[in-house]
Amino acid sequence: AQSVTQLDSHVSVSEGTPVLLRCNYSSSYSPSLFWYVQHPNKGLQLLLKYTSAATLVKGINGFEAEFKKSETSFHLTKPSAHMSDAAEYFCVVSDPSGNQFYFGTGTSLTVIP
């Protein structure tokens, strides 16, 4: 079975400082992992995905994530936060068939000017 745990429900950073959003997964198989961002009253936008290629995945808007199998983690990072990064972030794992997706509970990122 697959599951995702986002360790922080809220993260607050100052503009220009690094961002770290944590995600741990549980999967019986080699997982496909995704990070999505949701701005208020909007749908979800894909930031990046891991599908068993390079363990360090680069995404849009300067975000990247590293797949660490030994730690069952897929943490999202960005070197320098922008005000526009303030949003809700979801870590997602899919089953091998790609027919079922398991969402984390989300992390709300606040960026302080």
Add this chain to the structure above:
Amino acid sequence: GAVVSQHPSRVICKSGTSVKIECRSLDFQATTMFWYRQFPKKSLMLMATSNEGSKATYEQGVEKDKFLINHASLTLSTLTVTSAHPEDSSFYICSARGKTSGELFFGEGSRLTVL
């Protein structure tokens, strides 16, 4: 990336009426579409999975007669909330998965308010 269009973005209706929400994949064929409901400051709750040309698979606790899902073509799925009540007020989001891609592409969401 691929585009999924969801319409309407906001709808207000009276209690007892039905509301239809459309989800279209604009530049790819979506073999599978998903419908979610999202409560304020919460994660997405999967309501049902629909595959083109077949009946939707509903999650436990979701009334299939109340939330009618149709996926008649590879680019369109609809969710109809029948006999809507105020407790059905929520943010509904659709997503689509292409034939070859592994990720989900999401619509912009539809805010339903039932008076």
